[in-house]
Amino acid sequence: MIHPLAVSHDFGVWVGALLTLMVFSFLYRDNPFYKFAEHVFVGVSAAYWMVIGFWTTLWPRVIVPLIPEASRIVSSDTPLPERDLSAVVPAVLGLMMLSRLVPRLSGLARWPTAFVLGTTAGYAVVRYVRSDFMHQIQATIGDGVLIPAAGGGWNVAESLAALVTLSGTIFGLIYFMNTRRGGTVTTPAARIGLLVLMVTFGASFGSAVMARISLLVGRLQELLGDWLGLL
Amino acid sequence: MSGSRFEALQSIDRRWIFLALAVAVIAALVVQPVFRDSPGELVVPIFAAIEALAPGTPVLISLDYSPSSAPELEPMAAALTRHCLIRGLPVTYLSLWPTGNHMAGRIVERVIGPEYPDAVEGREWVTLGFQAGGELLVHALLDSLGSRFAADVRGIPLIEIPALAQVTGLNDYGIVVSLSAGTPGLKEWVLYGGDVGAFPLAGGCTGVGAPQFFPYYPRQLLGLMAALKGAAEYEAALNDDYADRVPRVMQATRGMGPQTVAHLVIVAFILLGNAGLFIGERRKRGRR
Numbered sequence: 001m002i003h004p005l006a007v008s009h010d011f012g013v014w015v016g017a018l019l020t021l022m023v024f025s026f027l028y029r030d031n032p033f034y035k036f037a038e039h040v041f042v043g044v045s046a047a048y049w050m051v052i053g054f055w056t057t058l059w060p061r062v063i064v065p066l067i068p069e070a071s072r073i074v075s076s077d078t079p080l081p082e083r084d085l086s087a088v089v090p091a092v093l094g095l096m097m098l099s100r101l102v103p104r105l106s107g108l109a110r111w112p113t114a115f116v117l118g119t120t121a122g123y124a125v126v127r128y129v130r131s132d133f134m135h136q137i138q139a140t141i142g143d144g145v146l147i148p149a150a151g152g153g154w155n156v157a158e159s160l161a162a163l164v165t166l167s168g169t170i171f172g173l174i175y176f177m178n179t180r181r182g183g184t185v186t187t188p189a190a191r192i193g194l195l196v197l198m199v200t201f202g203a204s205f206g207s208a209v210m211a212r213i214s215l216l217v218g219r220l221q222e223l224l225g226d227w228l229g230l231l
Numbered sequence: 232m233s234g235s236r237f238e239a240l241q242s243i244d245r246r247w248i249f250l251a252l253a254v255a256v257i258a259a260l261v262v263q264p265v266f267r268d269s270p271g272e273l274v275v276p277i278f279a280a281i282e283a284l285a286p287g288t289p290v291l292i293s294l295d296y297s298p299s300s301a302p303e304l305e306p307m308a309a310a311l312t313r314h315c316l317i318r319g320l321p322v323t324y325l326s327l328w329p330t331g332n333h334m335a336g337r338i339v340e341r342v343i344g345p346e347y348p349d350a351v352e353g354r355e356w357v358t359l360g361f362q363a364g365g366e367l368l369v370h371a372l373l374d375s376l377g378s379r380f381a382a383d384v385r386g387i388p389l390i391e392i393p394a395l396a397q398v399t400g401l402n403d404y405g406i407v408v409s410l411s412a413g414t415p416g417l418k419e420w421v422l423y424g425g426d427v428g429a430f431p432l433a434g435g436c437t438g439v440g441a442p443q444f445f446p447y448y449p450r451q452l453l454g455l456m457a458a459l460k461g462a463a464e465y466e467a468a469l470n471d472d473y474a475d476r477v478p479r480v481m482q483a484t485r486g487m488g489p490q491t492v493a494h495l496v497i498v499a500f501i502l503l504g505n506a507g508l509f510i511g512e513r514r515k516r517g518r519r
Binding site: 027048057138139204214224230 | 246249252253256257260261263299300301302303329330360361362363366367381386421422423426427437438439441442446450451457458459460485486489490493494497
């Protein structure tokens with residue numbers, strides 16, 4: 001139902017609404033209003049991340065453990081935490097990362113980068129092999145393609161779904177093995193695999209469109225509702 | 232219609248399509264058609280799992296999204312919050328995204344405050360907020376929340392919060408739900424949380440992310456709310472069981488009307504473009 005116009009008196013709502021309209025103006029063509037909104041977004045995002053990063057990571061994990069007295073700046077009645085000198089390690093690694101800003105010392109930044117990449121890769125490989133490889137193989141072939149029904153016999157719908165999953169996986173793999181450089185498909189099985197991939201990409205694209213429409217609906221709800229008070 | 236007009240159907244200026252879409256969505260928002268959903272196969276297990284929890288069992292909701300994806304994911308957070316508060320399940324909000332504190336604040340401001348005025352922060356819900364670390368944070372929380380969160384967002388130590396009285400680590404939660412718009416998010420919860428820990432893990436995701444998560448169901452994910460439709464299905468389940476305790480039309484159900492109309496407009500343009508292609512081709516062949 002449409003309500004009489006009741007424009008918001010909230011400054012934040014006005015800022016949000018005007019920035020939204022500036023971004024939407026790009027749909028017509030590139031223009032200074034869009035550029036302004038884009039730059040504001042990038043600037044505010046960077047500042048927000050910096051502030052959040054400082055107060056949730058740098059302050060409690062590095063500064064306060066190294067200088068417990070600093071916690072009194074935020075709250076004078078907080079009991080002083082114990083000094084933890086192990087925080088020197090991340091502090092030094094962080095400073096080494098900043099050495100990229102000085103060309104003469106930039107090589108130092110390789111050490112913390114190597115530490116982060118090495119740790120993450122080593123940690124992730126175990127999890128990925130387990131969750132995205134072993135468990136997914138198990139999910140594809142684990143129960144076979146004949147799924148028993150609760151009351152005896154076979155569950156036709158589930159069995160068909162299992163068959164499509166298994167055969168789709170196999171044909172998809174065949175496509176990658178039986179395709180020449182340039183994308184020439186060499187076998188009928190690979191052609192079916194190509195079809196499976198196209199259906200998958202189509203479904204993904206459909207999902208992406210649906211998501212974008214949801215965001216459009218969300219913005220228009222805020223414009224018509226929170227800003228203009230029409231909804 | 233001449234052949235060139237049919238060809239023109241294949242190259243409509245995209246701005247006319249944007250305009251048609253905007254008009255259709257605005258019209259649908261004003262008229263507010265309601266298309267009632269029914270809970271789907273992937274949503275029912277989440278609803279059933281929360282229904283099966285004994286009152287007082289803690290539930291963790293990880294708000295791994297930002298304002299840009301809130302229209303899709305916030306209705307899920309709102310519906311889950313309503314369900315938990317109705318059932319007497321204390322909710323813990325945390326986030327792998329720096330914007331998570333603000334997202335939790337919106338749920339409190341828009342759902343808990345107006346609909347559950349008797350709910351008390353610290354007893355019915357607690358916001359732990361954002362912590363850096365992504366997958367490493369999830370792994371650390373398995374054994375102990377206290378290892379990464381000294382206090383909630385108000386600065387109250389975890390040990391003094393009644394909503395966390397039964398909680399040491401993630402395994403003490405009756406269910407963990409990650410509402411995820413990207414990385415870090417649901418994938419990290421599956422890989423470093425659900426597949427390692429002993430707690431039921433469910434998820435909610437944007438439409439863009441949904442194809443990535445479907446393969447995890449049902450072995451690695453208890454259930455999945457995919458996009459606004461998934462949220463609308465959860466709202467339908469709530470309406471079925473608690474019609475007198477939740478709003479009749481909630482956020483996602485309200486959004487599905489304009490969404491459906493927008494899809495119809497897109498389908499119409501696809502049909503128009505294809506009709507132009509086929510009829511134009513046929514006329515060209517006829518002239519030869």
